[in-house]
Amino acid sequence: MELTELTPIKEEIKGVLGDKIDDETLEAELKRYLNDYGVGIEQTKRGIIRKYGGADMTMVVTGSSVSKKIGELTGSEQNVDIVAKVLYAETKEITVRGLAKQIISGILGDETSTTQFTIWEPGSITLEKGSIYNFKNCYTKVWNEKVQINLGNRGRVELAHGVEMDVAERVIQTNPTECKISELKEGQGNVSVTGRIISMEARNVVARGRETTVYSGVLADDTGKVQFSAWNDLGLKEGETISIKGAYVRGWRGIPQLNLGDRCEVSRVDAVFDVVESGSSRKTVAEIVKVGGGLDMTVEGLVVDIKAGSGLIKRCPQCNRSILNGICTAHGQVTGINDLRLKIVIDDGTGAIGAIVKRQDTEKLTGITLNAAEGLAMAQGEGVVAREMATRILMKRITATGNVMSDDYGPSMIVNTTSHVETDVLKEANALLDELEAAL
Amino acid sequence: MNMRETAWRVSAAELNASTLEIRATEEKMPSYVVTPLGAKVNRVLISGVLTEIDNIGTDEEPMWRGKIVDLSGSFYINVGRFQTDAVAEMTTLKEPCFVAAVGRVRTYTGDNGRMYVSVRPEHIVEVDEKTRNEWLLETAKSTWGRLNDMKKALSDPSMKVDGLVKAGVNPAQAEGIVYALENSEELPDSMKYLGVIQGALKHLLPDRSIDLGIPEEISDEPDEIEMDGPAGGSNGADIEDTILNLIRELDVDGRGAPREELERRAETEGISGLELEEVSNILMDKGLIYEPNLRYLKLID
Numbered sequence: 001m002e003l004t005e006l007t008p009i010k011e012e013i014k015g016v017l018g019d020k021i022d023d024e025t026l027e028a029e030l031k032r033y034l035n036d037y038g039v040g041i042e043q044t045k046r047g048i049i050r051k052y053g054g055a056d057m058t059m060v061v062t063g064s065s066v067s068k069k070i071g072e073l074t075g076s077e078q079n080v081d082i083v084a085k086v087l088y089a090e091t092k093e094i095t096v097r098g099l100a101k102q103i104i105s106g107i108l109g110d111e112t113s114t115t116q117f118t119i120w121e122p123g124s125i126t127l128e129k130g131s132i133y134n135f136k137n138c139y140t141k142v143w144n145e146k147v148q149i150n151l152g153n154r155g156r157v158e159l160a161h162g163v164e165m166d167v168a169e170r171v172i173q174t175n176p177t178e179c180k181i182s183e184l185k186e187g188q189g190n191v192s193v194t195g196r197i198i199s200m201e202a203r204n205v206v207a208r209g210r211e212t213t214v215y216s217g218v219l220a221d222d223t224g225k226v227q228f229s230a231w232n233d234l235g236l237k238e239g240e241t242i243s244i245k246g247a248y249v250r251g252w253r254g255i256p257q258l259n260l261g262d263r264c265e266v267s268r269v270d271a272v273f274d275v276v277e278s279g280s281s282r283k284t285v286a287e288i289v290k291v292g293g294g295l296d297m298t299v300e301g302l303v304v305d306i307k308a309g310s311g312l313i314k315r316c317p318q319c320n321r322s323i324l325n326g327i328c329t330a331h332g333q334v335t336g337i338n339d340l341r342l343k344i345v346i347d348d349g350t351g352a353i354g355a356i357v358k359r360q361d362t363e364k365l366t367g368i369t370l371n372a373a374e375g376l377a378m379a380q381g382e383g384v385v386a387r388e389m390a391t392r393i394l395m396k397r398i399t400a401t402g403n404v405m406s407d408d409y410g411p412s413m414i415v416n417t418t419s420h421v422e423t424d425v426l427k428e429a430n431a432l433l434d435e436l437e438a439a440l
Numbered sequence: 441m442n443m444r445e446t447a448w449r450v451s452a453a454e455l456n457a458s459t460l461e462i463r464a465t466e467e468k469m470p471s472y473v474v475t476p477l478g479a480k481v482n483r484v485l486i487s488g489v490l491t492e493i494d495n496i497g498t499d500e501e502p503m504w505r506g507k508i509v510d511l512s513g514s515f516y517i518n519v520g521r522f523q524t525d526a527v528a529e530m531t532t533l534k535e536p537c538f539v540a541a542v543g544r545v546r547t548y549t550g551d552n553g554r555m556y557v558s559v560r561p562e563h564i565v566e567v568d569e570k571t572r573n574e575w576l577l578e579t580a581k582s583t584w585g586r587l588n589d590m591k592k593a594l595s596d597p598s599m600k601v602d603g604l605v606k607a608g609v610n611p612a613q614a615e616g617i618v619y620a621l622e623n624s625e626e627l628p629d630s631m632k633y634l635g636v637i638q639g640a641l642k643h644l645l646p647d648r649s650i651d652l653g654i655p656e657e658i659s660d661e662p663d664e665i666e667m668d669g670p671a672g673g674s675n676g677a678d679i680e681d682t683i684l685n686l687i688r689e690l691d692v693d694g695r696g697a698p699r700e701e702l703e704r705r706a707e708t709e710g711i712s713g714l715e716l717e718e719v720s721n722i723l724m725d726k727g728l729i730y731e732p733n734l735r736y737l738k739l740i741d
Contacts, residue, residue, distance in 0.1 A: 429644040
């Protein structure tokens, strides 16, 4: 660590120790603690102060703390006091550098807003839901564009006696947001969804050190499908149409997943319900980008690029991963098994999506079978296969259905089914003309 | 995010009428051409008849130029050896034929100060007439969509990007529209683009008598555009010479000019890192320099 970065820490220590330590010694000590021994900044401060006779540890606080309402927090507070009501709190076990550790996390609220909080060193602190506490010496951070309150090892929690508090209106939101499945987006809380359970299973998993049962499945409405999971047995059965109130949405690489938490209400609906057929959940790429991803989505567009890794590839006989030059990253030198694959980009004019197409559909789209590809590779070299496939699919219009994930490079689909599309140019041109004539 | 840029479906008439550009100001940021209807274009999907091909390079290192004619005008394309797929594909094409191409747009400034747009295909393949017609249809629909989005924006000038997105406009399109309206001297000529749509529909529906009361477009396009100049720069030729001289000078051991040193020297000559990057790409395309490896640039003698 550079010495210039240490200036605030130096100032802070000197504020406590005064002239018990001179600059030179302090710098040398800081260097020893931080650089030579790799001790953390908090521990370094404490260590040096203790060593040179600083008395009160609670003085080691950056400046004096200020009190703020939750709504006033910016996410960059280093030392702030907050009086708030505990809306929800739970003790969690997390693993830090291989060691199990208890933390308390939950939601705090006051008149202005609500937010998540974490107590990293709870010690003997217990929090009662609904009680109001004074949370002292907190620091705040921004996560997912929301401010979070943290209490580290200098944080303190005191019961706030005689304080009354009405928590901000939107917290006790009684009306969940009604959503269609295709609108669900990672990070949403308190949503209502109605759909039919099209698959359902109970699995035993180990969560937080305990074996529990998770009830998960796929829910569908007329706009799309989503995976859901519940931690309580709600007696859900395949084929039932249910209405869920107060669920929240988590995501895995952009694929939204519906979570039926403790506060969630589930009721059965008698009404006959239309459910998307596989392949009919047609989306534009722009719509997919907006929600991040999902199950069983269909796009239609032109194949505008074919990427390296397409054509005739070899897979490891043990793990089925694709291998390069006969070497599997997991199993070393192996005799690869031939396979066909396409990695293409589909563009529909609203956006571009990567797509990985398995052998069967690669054969269907390109008209080149694995046998033919092997023959072609034998005669003209392996690179020829991908080039030949490119000439057969580039600028062709296809539909592809599959699960879509997103990362920094945008959305990509693992394709389940795909086919060429025949556009009825006459019909669509007539429709456009009618629209124009009506508008002009 | 490094999301792949959408391939916009735009007619030659709309692309060539562009006068606005959003140039990259930092590394990895793409540049865009903004069309009069607010398409914010980095990549396009174009189709039409390839009418001219010209190899201005050598047989070993071809530099292709060409012209793709749609019903509204011509797209000017150039393919250098860095478009490896397209270079290979060009050799299989024989003009005239229907082609479809996807590629990035580049701009040039003519002697009269006017901006010209060309397309540098990443892929260019021969297609049948049906595929070309599908493109005409898709592009007509897309043009109509932009006209309507533009109308939304004009009907309520207080509506900025957020407002337009809320009103259902694609975000990239909304940004393009707002940029176009804030930076253009005049409003887009909607008749011109209705004319493009009418032309496409007449071609697709020969049996219907179509008269939307729109005059046929009279092309104001040049027959040829000068694509030798560097993108955008008026003193481009000078910069090129300066950089060529620097590379010659810094190549002391035959390995080439070290990039870091080159950047430093260019900086003192008042050439920014971005300009250097751009001009060296042009020089590479011209076949004057190459990269023996990532850290060096060297003259081709």
